[in-house]
Amino acid sequence: MDRHGSASWIVQVTGFASDLNNDFDAVTAGLPLPQFGPVEGNVNRIKMTKRQTYGRAGFDLLRIRVLLDR
Numbered sequence: 001m002d003r004h005g006s007a008s009w010i011v012q013v014t015g016f017a018s019d020l021n022n023d024f025d026a027v028t029a030g031l032p033l034p035q036f037g038p039v040e041g042n043v044n045r046i047k048m049t050k051r052q053t054y055g056r057a058g059f060d061l062l063r064i065r066v067l068l069d070r
Contacts, residue, residue: 045069 020027049065
């Protein structure tokens with residue numbers, strides 16, 4: 001094991017792969033579903049703006065910043 005703990009990393013990856021293998025049918029059924037990347041990107045952008053203005057301004061300013069930040 002090196003200083004970055006690669007042995008524990010290997011154990012975690014092995015466990016993850018084992019869980020995926022146990023749920024193989026569910027994993028393969030979910031692959032052809034459409035992705036929601038653009039929606040998640042907008043949600044992430046709005047949450048970041050909300051965190052930046054936390055405690056500084058009310059809803060009105062947050063609304064303006066979200067609408068102008070497109």
